[in-house]
Amino acid sequence: MASTSQPRSPLAKLATELRKELSSVHALIREHAKSDHVARIQQITDHLLGSGGKRIRPILTLATARLFDHSGVNHLHLAAAVEFIHTATLLHDDVVDQSTQRRGRPTANLLWDNKSSVLVGDFFFARSFQLMVRTDSIRAMDVLADASATISEAEVIQLAATHRVDVDEETYYRIIGGKTASLFSAATKVGALVAGGSEAELNAAGRFGNALGISFQIRDDILDYGGSEILGKNVGDDFRDRKMTLPIIRAFSQGSREEREFWTRVIAQGDQRNGDLEHALGILNRRGILDSIQTDARKWSKTAQNELHNLPGHPIRELLAELSEFAVSRNS
Amino acid sequence: MASTSQPRSPLAKLATELRKELSSVHALIREHAKSDHVARIQQITDHLLGSGGKRIRPILTLATARLFDHSGVNHLHLAAAVEFIHTATLLHDDVVDQSTQRRGRPTANLLWDNKSSVLVGDFFFARSFQLMVRTDSIRAMDVLADASATISEAEVIQLAATHRVDVDEETYYRIIGGKTASLFSAATKVGALVAGGSEAELNAAGRFGNALGISFQIRDDILDYGGSEILGKNVGDDFRDRKMTLPIIRAFSQGSREEREFWTRVIAQGDQRNGDLEHALGILNRRGILDSIQTDARKWSKTAQNELHNLPGHPIRELLAELSEFAVSRNS
Numbered sequence: 001m002a003s004t005s006q007p008r009s010p011l012a013k014l015a016t017e018l019r020k021e022l023s024s025v026h027a028l029i030r031e032h033a034k035s036d037h038v039a040r041i042q043q044i045t046d047h048l049l050g051s052g053g054k055r056i057r058p059i060l061t062l063a064t065a066r067l068f069d070h071s072g073v074n075h076l077h078l079a080a081a082v083e084f085i086h087t088a089t090l091l092h093d094d095v096v097d098q099s100t101q102r103r104g105r106p107t108a109n110l111l112w113d114n115k116s117s118v119l120v121g122d123f124f125f126a127r128s129f130q131l132m133v134r135t136d137s138i139r140a141m142d143v144l145a146d147a148s149a150t151i152s153e154a155e156v157i158q159l160a161a162t163h164r165v166d167v168d169e170e171t172y173y174r175i176i177g178g179k180t181a182s183l184f185s186a187a188t189k190v191g192a193l194v195a196g197g198s199e200a201e202l203n204a205a206g207r208f209g210n211a212l213g214i215s216f217q218i219r220d221d222i223l224d225y226g227g228s229e230i231l232g233k234n235v236g237d238d239f240r241d242r243k244m245t246l247p248i249i250r251a252f253s254q255g256s257r258e259e260r261e262f263w264t265r266v267i268a269q270g271d272q273r274n275g276d277l278e279h280a281l282g283i284l285n286r287r288g289i290l291d292s293i294q295t296d297a298r299k300w301s302k303t304a305q306n307e308l309h310n311l312p313g314h315p316i317r318e319l320l321a322e323l324s325e326f327a328v329s330r331n332s
Numbered sequence: 333m334a335s336t337s338q339p340r341s342p343l344a345k346l347a348t349e350l351r352k353e354l355s356s357v358h359a360l361i362r363e364h365a366k367s368d369h370v371a372r373i374q375q376i377t378d379h380l381l382g383s384g385g386k387r388i389r390p391i392l393t394l395a396t397a398r399l400f401d402h403s404g405v406n407h408l409h410l411a412a413a414v415e416f417i418h419t420a421t422l423l424h425d426d427v428v429d430q431s432t433q434r435r436g437r438p439t440a441n442l443l444w445d446n447k448s449s450v451l452v453g454d455f456f457f458a459r460s461f462q463l464m465v466r467t468d469s470i471r472a473m474d475v476l477a478d479a480s481a482t483i484s485e486a487e488v489i490q491l492a493a494t495h496r497v498d499v500d501e502e503t504y505y506r507i508i509g510g511k512t513a514s515l516f517s518a519a520t521k522v523g524a525l526v527a528g529g530s531e532a533e534l535n536a537a538g539r540f541g542n543a544l545g546i547s548f549q550i551r552d553d554i555l556d557y558g559g560s561e562i563l564g565k566n567v568g569d570d571f572r573d574r575k576m577t578l579p580i581i582r583a584f585s586q587g588s589r590e591e592r593e594f595w596t597r598v599i600a601q602g603d604q605r606n607g608d609l610e611h612a613l614g615i616l617n618r619r620g621i622l623d624s625i626q627t628d629a630r631k632w633s634k635t636a637q638n639e640l641h642n643l644p645g646h647p648i649r650e651l652l653a654e655l656s657e658f659a660v661s662r663n664s
Binding site for chain 2: 038040095096115116119121122125127129130153159
């Protein structure tokens, strides 16, 4: 993630602090992603494991367990299970979105086919389930089963909202709450759970993960339109993909009749012409949309940081607070 | 299933014996298939629940638990969970196979789209997981998690074997063992498990389910080429879909050079002409392929019946023996 010449991100610092456990989790993931008989599973697994994801969800599980100085192994299995759920979701997501790139590399559905992505996603989901069973914790399974159902419900809501410019913010929050925040929340909650946190602590851990997930997602949406910074390299991807993210939703709901016609043409109808992205950025800028959304993201980040006060004081807790700040201040 | 004028199938008799519990399972399925916020899930659910599947897997769980005169409610949750896993698999299967019909009705992927089928399949899989958690039985979850992983591995093996005429019988058995028999086996095993069967009994229940599943599947393969009976209405579906089922696998492996060229053309290359199905049936008949396969199916049915002797004597056990016989003697 970070080079030696720039300040290291809180995620990189957490990864360093938790490196021993993270390496056990990687080993568990490699071991369970294996399929001796099925070459295709192995190919897709190697492709995905080689793609260097940030592993933020397993890091959250390990970090939350560490707050309680947990010394068992159950959090390792749960961290791996969380990452398998996430990976299964990505595989199915890329099929549904017909994506061709993820993390700068071709997606599995492009390299192989949609069928393999569907089935290997199912395999990974089953693997997550096997890993959870090994923890012997019905409550952790309960949390992750609920998160899995919430994720897929949110995916269906998102599918129904595709290219619909009149989606409201409540629906947006339901989608990102389900797709992103629910697994962040489950990851932190099960960390506190297996580490023996009190009922109040594990609920606080869950609310921390939820708020962190929302702030990460909103900042992602902003960055795709460049934020208030110099335009990044990938500005406009969501625009070109006609994704109903928060900037568009808010701009449409506040828009003049003319602006609404513009959003309808470029997003709903997908009729995009030269200069449309610049025009869109102009509207967002004129109306202060990105700034108002950034204010919301900061509120969620603040909520996350406040919840941390309900968890044990620990150097790792400071890094989690830094992570919450980083979630809404990062530029990539 | 059965009209009043013909002898009722053992499955219909089991459904009658278990009607009260089965009706609770149906209620559980309806309740958990619901999604208040997501109309698309509700539409697909209504379509699937209205399609009148045989519900053989939940019946097996209920029947096995009944052998031990189980009176709790955990077997109801597990029976519903097993049916959800099965339904999720069907939804994803139809996407992978690009099927347009199931049980004589249009498939969900045809009525809506592949995306909805993928996501609602995920939702059902998550629901199965939530139902299992409610049983508080880590061991039952272990059995069903393993079955889920085995099913998806087998699906990937099958995908890799698509249209490959040189698939061997070992691969065939790995595919049907994973796709069909593993969930039959898990269904019977968890029934014995929650009902308090001994270790020996639950293993016997699992082997019974496995052998029953294999005999059902082989008989399905035979029926698609008409068996030794008058040709059924749907004879040739597998042939037209170029499926590598046991009749083709055995016919190819025993075939003359000329016959192998024929199978390669119609199955591997998909170049099917008028009269090809009749020619295929002629080869199968001349070589006695269907009879030899039927002999294998009978062996599996016999294995299933033998395993029943390791389970408690009970009127339901007689119906399960009848079901094992029916699996390989039915004509539809």
